[in-house]
Amino acid sequence: MVKSFFNYVCEEEALLAVLDVISQRCGYAYNEEYCFFPDRDDPDPSLHFDGVALVVCDEEVVITEVEYWRYVLQVGLFWIEQNRVGADAVRRILLRIPG
Numbered sequence: 001m002v003k004s005f006f007n008y009v010c011e012e013e014a015l016l017a018v019l020d021v022i023s024q025r026c027g028y029a030y031n032e033e034y035c036f037f038p039d040r041d042d043p044d045p046s047l048h049f050d051g052v053a054l055v056v057c058d059e060e061v062v063i064t065e066v067e068y069w070r071y072v073l074q075v076g077l078f079w080i081e082q083n084r085v086g087a088d089a090v091r092r093i094l095l096r097i098p099g
Helices: 002-011 015-022 065-082 087-094
Strands: 028-030 033-036 052-056 059-063
Touching (some): 002 028, 015 028, 052 065, 065 087
16 A cells, blocks of 8 residues: 555656655645645644555555655655656755654
């Protein structure tokens, strides 16, 4: 499920923009796939959770932030290995990843 989300993101032409957004702990959505972070200030208790929620085709999974950042790093490194275009921009984005 988690890999499906990131595989979908990797197929999009806007990968650099997506990595830029999600590396700043902001949610991202495209069609039926999205990720979002908890919001303890929101009155909706369903947004009070630990980790990061990923949704693909109406299936939701919550993973720890450590797992999430590991996947983001893997996506970025894979992009760098496969594509020289934008590699420096991806490297700069990956430097923002916590831990």
